[in-house]
Amino acid sequence: MYALDALKTMKIGEVLEVIADCPQSFRSVPEEAVKHGYELVTEPEKDGQDIYFYIKVVE
Known part of the structure; x- marks a missing residue:
């Protein structure tokens, strides 16, 4: 997931907008983000x- 690579280069407090068109991403993107210590804003x-x-x- 390219979003995880981008998040690693960002500073605390920054928010990344991810746009996906795969129905599986509705579940997988939030799960992976939280699993790696990021927060889903909405x-x-x-x-x-x-x-x-x-x-x-x-963090």
Whole structure:
């Protein structure tokens, strides 16, 4: 997941917007983010086929 690589380069407090179009990402992106110590800022938002995630670097 490229988002995890991007999150590693970010500073505490920064938020990454992830846009996905795969239905599996609705579950897998939040699970992986939390598993690696990041925080999901909001519930995933769906707009048509796109799913938006906002992930915050907390530590």
